[in-house]
Amino acid sequence: MNNQEYAKYVKEVTPAKSLWLNMLKAFVIGGIICTIAQFILNYLISMDFSKEDAAGILNIILIGFAVIFTGLGYYSKLGNFAGAGTLVPITGFANSIASATIEYKKEGYVFGVGCKIFTIAGPVILYGIVSSWFAGLIYYIVNYVI
Amino acid sequence: MDYLKAFIVGGLICAIVQIFIDKTKLLPGRIMVGLVVLGVILGSFNLYEPVIDFAGAGASVPLIGFGNTLIKGVKEAVDEEGLLGLFTGGFKASAIGISAALILSYIGSFIFKPKMKK
Amino acid sequence: MNQTQIIGKASLSFNKPAYISNYASVVGQLEGQGPLGKLFDCVEKDPMFGGTTWEEAESFLQNQTLRTLFKKSSLKPTDIRYIFAGDLLGQLIASTFGIINYNMPFFGLYGACSTMGESLALASMTIAGGFADKTIAMASSHFASAEKTFRFPLGYGCQRKQCATWTVTGCGAVALDSKEGIAKITGITPGKMVDFGVKESDNMGACMAPAAADTILTHLTDFNLNANYYDKIITGDLGYVGQTILINLLKQNKIDISANHMDCGIEIFDNANQGTGSGGSGCGCSASTLCSMILKNIENKVWKRVLFVPTGALLNPISFNEGKSIPGIAHAVVIEEV
Incomplete structure (x- = not known):
């Protein structure tokens, strides 16, 4: 048996959780998080915040909840259930940062929390900034150079 | 109606991403990066703004919305400041999300202890 | 006596066996609730094992297992010629700090999750070869320290796949003897x-x-x-x-x-x-x-x-x-x- 044949064989005998069930869980939990967010957003707008300010405050509130849920140990439990449902919303981003600060604080606040805070979230910020820089460059060339 | 739209669109985005988690060997970190970059690409063609207009938080809360915010910020900054805007727009637009996550998580680390999974 | 002990391509068949004189096991709560729960010597409720970090927890786990082993047998640390032990953490953190206070000559082993086999093999070879009369073989792992080392921080919400395994919080130690045992x-x-x-x-x-x-x-x-x-x-x-x-x-x-x-x-x-x-x-x-x-x-x-x-x-x-x-x-x- 060579490596390819073995990989194929492993795929055959490895059970997977039902994709449809996983998608349903992700749909429901992800949907609920977005609905709660919409509720907060509508409330903020009814309080006469501008659309942009409301979006910013919404982010802060969602992130705050995610940090608290992470600290209490609920977010990882919910994440195991919901998969993409808790990974995709901005709360998943906050969870990746909060779980790192809580886990690594024992290694010190500079080298533990400080260095490892971006263990999971770092790539998101890096690639967000770099890709938008490139896209912005193309935008600049198309609109102002050509 | 707002709520139904947010629920369905937000849920659908999550359900589609779940296919990638289950059917590929991509780890969560790569998935998150992929979503943000996807948001940047969609945003640079102005394709995501209509989705946000339709679904509100259902489209802005998923990380694709974060990518869209980034490119929107860069474009606005380029319009105002020219080339320098390429270097200011992204962080300005994402300032609230990143700062809130860093600051609140830092505070959280003083309050919470590492916990065993059950 | 001089009949060869070397067999086949890779094996050894001992002329004089190494006896297992005693053994001890300490596990965490989830393992204690499992089907083997009643068979372990000690089920520790505190996932930190009295320590303040996951790494310390696992070294306390090893320390507690050795303490249990010495308590169950009439052995003292000074009787032990060599201890062979290992764990999964970087540069054997758990074994180092778990064993250091016992002042026993120490061989640190890394065989990933096979370490108990490696330590038993070497500890029994040492006895069968006449290089020691009493040795200990030990290995441990801890769910939280392993997650932290190999996967994500514990608070991170990601989905476990069906084929994924769950790292056992537990430690086992075997005392080997050249003369007699169970x-x-x-x-x-x-x-x-x-x-x-x-x-x-x-x-x-x-x-x-x-x-x-x-x-x-x-x-x-x-x-x-x-x-x-x-x-x-x-x-x-x-x-x-x-x-x-x-x-x-x-x-x-x-x-x-x-x-x-x-x-x-x-x-x-x-x-x-x-x-x-x-x-x-x-x-x-x-x-x-x-x-x-x-x-x-x-x-x-x-x-x-x-x-x-x-x-x-x-x-x-x-x-x-x-x-x-x-x-x-x-x-x-x-x-x-x-």
């Missing part, structure tokens, strides 16, 4: 590394099963035995996926172990109800199962002889990121009644 080690077959290029860190069973098959095949060939010579052939932490692959791979070599195969990872948890996926894993999985159910069954003459084959997946987060595969390894130890 069981004996009569031979070993150290395994070679086998790599089929598997790169899925959440499917360890598939990484390790070929190595287990190779070691078992080598062992049976070297000793010229049939698989049914053993009451049980006990692998470390293959889980359900790995078990299926192992039995199948050996069938291709015309060896059928489906009747007498047992996997510690499948035994230690009630996997369907405890949410532990494909089974338990980690050095502590095979070590704590050996030092509870397996040795008790041999001591009580339920089993006459077993082949104990701890399995390890040589995973490193850095080499994994650099695109390297995860090779497997397995060591076989023959344990018989006296």
Whole structure:
């Protein structure tokens, strides 16, 4: 048996959780998080915040909840259930940062929390900034150079 | 109606991403990066703004919305400041999300202890 | 006396066996609630084992296991010639700080989750070769410290796959003696590394099963035995996926172990109800199962002889990121009644 044949064989005998069930869980939990967010957003707008300010405050509130849920140990439990449902919303981003600060604080606040805070979230910020820089460059060339 | 739209669109985005988690060997970190970059690409063609207009938080809360915010910020900054805007727009637009996550998580680390999974 | 002890391609058959004089096991709460719960010497409720970090927790776990072993036997640390021990953490953090206060000459071992097999093999060789009269073999793992080392911070919300295994919080220690004991080690077959290029860190069973098959095949060939010579052939932490692959791979070599195969990872948890996926894993999985159910069954003459084959997946987060595969390894130890 060579490596390819073995990989194929492993795929055959490895059970997977039902994709449809996983998608349903992700749909429901992800949907609920977005609905709660919409509720907060509508409330903020009814309080006469501008659309942009409301979006910013919404982010802060969602992130705050995610940090608290992470600290209490609920977010990882919910994440195991919901998969993409808790990974995709901005709360998943906050969870990746909060779980790192809580886990690594024992290694010190500079080298533990400080260095490892971006263990999971770092790539998101890096690639967000770099890709938008490139896209912005193309935008600049198309609109102002050509 | 707002709520139904947010629920369905937000849920659908999550359900589609779940296919990638289950059917590929991509780890969560790569998935998150992929979503943000996807948001940047969609945003640079102005394709995501209509989705946000339709679904509100259902489209802005998923990380694709974060990518869209980034490119929107860069474009606005380029319009105002020219080339320098390429270097200011992204962080300005994402300032609230990143700062809130860093600051609140830092505070959280003083309050919470590492916990065993059950 | 001078009859050779070197057998076949890789095995040793001891002229004078190494006796197991005593054994001890300490596990965490989830393991204590599992099917083997009552068989462990101690089930610790505090996941930190009285420490303040996960690394300290695992070293306290090793320390507590040694303390239990000395309490159960009449041994003192000064009686022990050498201790062979290991764990999964970087540069053996748990073993270093768990053993340091006992002032015993120490061999630190890394065999991933196969460490209990490696430590038993070396500790029994040392005795059979006449280099020591009393040795200890020990290995441990801790769910939280392993998650932190190999996966994500514990608070991170990600989904476990069905084929993923659950690292056992547990430690097992065996005291070996040249003269007498409740069981004996009569031979070993150290395994070679086998790599089929598997790169899925959440499917360890598939990484390790070929190595287990190779070691078992080598062992049976070297000793010229049939698989049914053993009451049980006990692998470390293959889980359900790995078990299926192992039995199948050996069938291709015309060896059928489906009747007498047992996997510690499948035994230690009630996997369907405890949410532990494909089974338990980690050095502590095979070590704590050996030092509870397996040795008790041999001591009580339920089993006459077993082949104990701890399995390890040589995973490193850095080499994994650099695109390297995860090779497997397995060591076989023959344990018989006296």
